[in-house]
Amino acid sequence: MLLTVLFISTVYAAEPDYEISKSLKDSLTDSKAKSRDNAIAILSEDLSEQNILVLNKLKNGLVYYDSQKEIFLKESVESNCYIQPSTSQKVCNLKLRRSGISTLQKKKIESILLKSALFSSNDSDRAKAVKKLLEIESQNDLPSEETIDKLIRQESQKEIYKDLKIVEALIQSRSPELGVQKLISCIDILEEKGNAACIQAIDRLKLSTNSEVSQRATKAASSLSFSKSISDFFEKIFFGLSLGSVLVLAAVGLSITFGVMGVINMAHGELIMLGAYTVWIIQQIMPQSMGLALFISIPCAFIVSAFFGILIEHFVIRHLSGRPLETLLATFGISLILQQLVRTLFSPLNRAVATPEFLQGSVQITSNLSITCNRLSIIFFSLVVFAVIVLVMKKTRLGLEVRAVSQNRAIAKAMGIKAEKVDVLTFGLGSGIAGVAGVALSQITNVGPNLGQSYIIDSFMVVVFGGAGNLWGTLTGGLIMGIANKLLEPVSGAMLSKIIILIALILFIQKRPRGLFPQRGRAAED
Amino acid sequence: MNELILQEKFLSKETKGFLLITTLFGILVVILSLLGESNPLHLPVYVVNLLGKYVTYAILALSVDMVWGYLGILTLGHCVFFALGGYVMGMYLTRSIGAQGVYGDPILPDFMVFLNWHELPWYWQGLQYFPLAAVLIVAVPSLLAFVFGKLAFSSRVSGVYLSIITQALTYAMMLAFFLNELGFGGNNGLTDFKTLLGFSLQTDGIRIVLFALSVLVLCLSYLLCRSVLISKLGRLCIAVRDAENRVRFIGYRVENVKLLIFVLSAAIAGIAGALYVPQVGIINPSEFSPVNSIEIIVCVALGGRGRLYGAVIGAILVHIAKTCFTNLMPEFWLFALGALFVLVTLFLKDGVAGMINSWINSHHAKTEMRMA
Numbered sequence: 001m002l003l004t005v006l007f008i009s010t011v012y013a014a015e016p017d018y019e020i021s022k023s024l025k026d027s028l029t030d031s032k033a034k035s036r037d038n039a040i041a042i043l044s045e046d047l048s049e050q051n052i053l054v055l056n057k058l059k060n061g062l063v064y065y066d067s068q069k070e071i072f073l074k075e076s077v078e079s080n081c082y083i084q085p086s087t088s089q090k091v092c093n094l095k096l097r098r099s100g101i102s103t104l105q106k107k108k109i110e111s112i113l114l115k116s117a118l119f120s121s122n123d124s125d126r127a128k129a130v131k132k133l134l135e136i137e138s139q140n141d142l143p144s145e146e147t148i149d150k151l152i153r154q155e156s157q158k159e160i161y162k163d164l165k166i167v168e169a170l171i172q173s174r175s176p177e178l179g180v181q182k183l184i185s186c187i188d189i190l191e192e193k194g195n196a197a198c199i200q201a202i203d204r205l206k207l208s209t210n211s212e213v214s215q216r217a218t219k220a221a222s223s224l225s226f227s228k229s230i231s232d233f234f235e236k237i238f239f240g241l242s243l244g245s246v247l248v249l250a251a252v253g254l255s256i257t258f259g260v261m262g263v264i265n266m267a268h269g270e271l272i273m274l275g276a277y278t279v280w281i282i283q284q285i286m287p288q289s290m291g292l293a294l295f296i297s298i299p300c301a302f303i304v305s306a307f308f309g310i311l312i313e314h315f316v317i318r319h320l321s322g323r324p325l326e327t328l329l330a331t332f333g334i335s336l337i338l339q340q341l342v343r344t345l346f347s348p349l350n351r352a353v354a355t356p357e358f359l360q361g362s363v364q365i366t367s368n369l370s371i372t373c374n375r376l377s378i379i380f381f382s383l384v385v386f387a388v389i390v391l392v393m394k395k396t397r398l399g400l401e402v403r404a405v406s407q408n409r410a411i412a413k414a415m416g417i418k419a420e421k422v423d424v425l426t427f428g429l430g431s432g433i434a435g436v437a438g439v440a441l442s443q444i445t446n447v448g449p450n451l452g453q454s455y456i457i458d459s460f461m462v463v464v465f466g467g468a469g470n471l472w473g474t475l476t477g478g479l480i481m482g483i484a485n486k487l488l489e490p491v492s493g494a495m496l497s498k499i500i501i502l503i504a505l506i507l508f509i510q511k512r513p514r515g516l517f518p519q520r521g522r523a524a525e526d
Numbered sequence: 527m528n529e530l531i532l533q534e535k536f537l538s539k540e541t542k543g544f545l546l547i548t549t550l551f552g553i554l555v556v557i558l559s560l561l562g563e564s565n566p567l568h569l570p571v572y573v574v575n576l577l578g579k580y581v582t583y584a585i586l587a588l589s590v591d592m593v594w595g596y597l598g599i600l601t602l603g604h605c606v607f608f609a610l611g612g613y614v615m616g617m618y619l620t621r622s623i624g625a626q627g628v629y630g631d632p633i634l635p636d637f638m639v640f641l642n643w644h645e646l647p648w649y650w651q652g653l654q655y656f657p658l659a660a661v662l663i664v665a666v667p668s669l670l671a672f673v674f675g676k677l678a679f680s681s682r683v684s685g686v687y688l689s690i691i692t693q694a695l696t697y698a699m700m701l702a703f704f705l706n707e708l709g710f711g712g713n714n715g716l717t718d719f720k721t722l723l724g725f726s727l728q729t730d731g732i733r734i735v736l737f738a739l740s741v742l743v744l745c746l747s748y749l750l751c752r753s754v755l756i757s758k759l760g761r762l763c764i765a766v767r768d769a770e771n772r773v774r775f776i777g778y779r780v781e782n783v784k785l786l787i788f789v790l791s792a793a794i795a796g797i798a799g800a801l802y803v804p805q806v807g808i809i810n811p812s813e814f815s816p817v818n819s820i821e822i823i824v825c826v827a828l829g830g831r832g833r834l835y836g837a838v839i840g841a842i843l844v845h846i847a848k849t850c851f852t853n854l855m856p857e858f859w860l861f862a863l864g865a866l867f868v869l870v871t872l873f874l875k876d877g878v879a880g881m882i883n884s885w886i887n888s889h890h891a892k893t894e895m896r897m898a
Contacts (some may be wrong), residue, residue, distance in 0.1 A: 262686075320871060326871040329820075332866020333865075333871075336861075337860070340860040343857070458693055499701060506678070509681055509687075510677060510680070
């Protein structure tokens with residue numbers, strides 16, 4: 001196979017469209033990393049498209065060579081295929097040696113590439129490069145003032161021009177000889193932007209010998225720190241909402257089954273895990289289109305988890321009716337079996353689930369408050385799923401029967417509702433929702449055999465807090481728990497916040513033993 | 527299940543049988559381990575040590591059976607008391623190390639020196655004295671059980687809710703003990719113990735003594751549970767299990783009954799933990815993990831609930847199986863444990879002890895028929 005590939009590639013070798021000079025080859029294939037300095041120098045003399053590509057590959061450690069000192073560029077970290085720059089041929093599965101670089105050289109390449117991007121004729125490349133300049137923490141790494149000045153004079157795009165002005169202000173803020181007026185106008189510009197680098201610059205200006213400048217800087221710094229604390233608070237709320245909406249998704253299925261059948265399914269967490277693994281499997285099947293795979297896996301995960309849930313109901317839970325504690329034990333056993341099954345089938349290690357393009361990135365709201373797309377879409381997704389469940393419960397025949405059985409099983413049966421059928425369907429529905437929750441979770445945490453375990457206790461707490469069998473209780477409970485978690489975390493650390501929440505929950509149950517919104521019933525034994 | 531307990535004498539047939547078998551087993555193991563190395567019947571000390579560990583688990587299972595079998599509360603976090611008792615013992619053993627540690631600090635344990643602490647936290651004070659440690663081994667778990675029980679029972683949290691909260695309790699404790707700032711050795715826990723009451727823990731003699739002590743404590747705990755069960759409190763406890771509201775309507779304070787039994791059970795679990803630690807040589811936060819508590823529950827379920835000796839049989843069987851499986855095929859243990867849960871709850875409602883009982887009863891019935 002490999003031989004044929006090689007054979008074909010030699011037969012159809014195209015005319016060399018990119019020549020690697022001998023000195024460059026030598027410096028790339030030398031075993032010492034020091035000689036890479038030479039290669040970087042040669043490459044940065046002429047920043048052609050090909051040279052920039054090689055620099056990029058070198059930066060990411062994707063440049064390889066064989067025993068004939070032939071250079072190969074690896075496609076990506078995960079792939080085993082290489083491109084030969086001289087022929088643009090693709091070859092796979094070779095034994096090659098890597099041309100490694102030191103971190104200092106990596107930094108050097110980065111600054112070269114940044115500089116070349118700053119002078120790029122492509123607007124979006126240039127905009128990205130200038131944005132990068134604003135993120136640089138230490139201002140010693142910024143380009144010289146002449147460079148920026150030159151760029152400002154050339155710039156036609158308004159947005160980029162604005163950003164360049166801020167970079168200029170960052171640089172000028174370091175030179176007190178520019179005079180008071182100049183410095184104060186710098187502070188104005190920096191305050192308007194207000195990101196981390198700007199705050200650093202303003203803090204430095206606070207120490208200025210000139211009282212006018214230092215006063216102005218102090219004022220700017222305090223207003224910036226105030227707005228930062230506000231946006232931090234909102235960020236925590238947002239994180240809390242996203243965690244809470246995941247908890248709602250995880251707990252809602254549990255809540256429904258508990259409300260209808262009075263049994264707690266300890267294997268619920270493992271059903272969530274199965275949903276997450278479904279995403280991984282489908283992404284393995286269709287690696288070309290991650291986004292589509294994610295959408296396909298929503299119904300698939302529902303079906304997979306629902307199938308397992310119905311199996312559990314049919315073979316175990318049905319035979320333990322009226323014995324809730326035994327059911328709890330039996331389902332716990334099932335959860336152990338499912339976990340071990342996943343470990344044996346897929347390995348005990350975590351699996352990498354890819355996040356599609358459209359979920360990466362973030363929405364910038366203010367200069368220091370940005371919201372990541374995947375969390376935003378999870379909040380949205382949870383609300384949609386929740387709305388669908390509410391509609392099913394309120395508007396369909398099944399929902400009516402489910403509500404009837406959960407309120408009073410005996411009377412519902414007397415009215416001709418087949419309670420056993422409702423049990424199976426409810427269990428399928430609850431388990432399916434767990435699978436869908438797994439799809440959402442696969443986008444924010446590691447997918448591994450213990451995924452379910454880490455969320456199950458939290459979901460239980462949501463059910464206990466919100467009141468079992470009540471959808472709105474689960475929604476409120478989940479969101480409150482999520483937000484409380486995230487607000488406490490920075491104050492007391494992640495573990496302690498969990499403990500505090502648990503103690504708070506135990507105390508809350510003193511007041512309301514059946515949760516926020518208890519189910520109404522007439523039985524004395526409730 | 528327990529219809530007959532009301533007319534039972536303190537030393538019922540089962541109790542006598544249990545005590546006899548346990549004592550014989552203890553004496554036999556000690557004698558076999560004292561035989562010479564060359565003797566084919568010689569028991570190596572590591573086996574005695576292992577058996578001692580099983581016996582401590584049996585004591586724990588006994589305490590769980592009090593709460594689950596006789597009080598009807600499925601506790602999924604009983605290891606919290608076991609581990610707390612173990613930690614108190616671990617603290618005492620750590621203080622006994624003295625200046626023999628790696629850093630050689632006469633007062634501070636190694637991990638505190640490592641964390642740059644300069645003085646002993648207040649809750650470590652005085653633990654170099656065994657009498658205080660012995661009191662705390664019982665007191666700390668009892669106190670936690672009292673506070674938790676008071677809160678849970680007075681608000682009438684029951685059934686599945688209560689089970690989940692007990693599980694959350696042990697989970698929270700596990701997280702807490704993982705913290706380095708708490709001063710219990712973080713995730714490494716307490717280990718490298720040297721001596722217990724001045725005897726080196728590495729010698730064979732002390733291991734055999736610890737085993738014998740565990741067997742003795744098992745018998746004593748059994749007798750204690752028995753004496754509680756045939757008292758009025760025990761009858762109330764069974765009444766609460768079978769019809770809680772009726773007991774309340776008659777005018778008894780149900781929560782007090784629950785609280786007493788729960789605290790007693792926690793104290794026994796704490797003692798079991800304290801015996802466990804010197805035999806294993808380490809105590810760390812993983813002892814709090816919810817799965818451990820669940821394993822004990824499955825021991826009780828397999829042995830048979832509400833019989834005391836059932837819990838002991840179950841604990842021994844499950845842990846023997848666990849040792850075999852984890853040595854032969856470690857992957858298989860969780861499958862087996864999971865299957866055990868499902869099968870016992872579905873097909874063996876009264877556990878092994880129930881099976882033995884019904885077999886004896888039918889045997890009796892047959893002999894009586896013949897006599898007639």
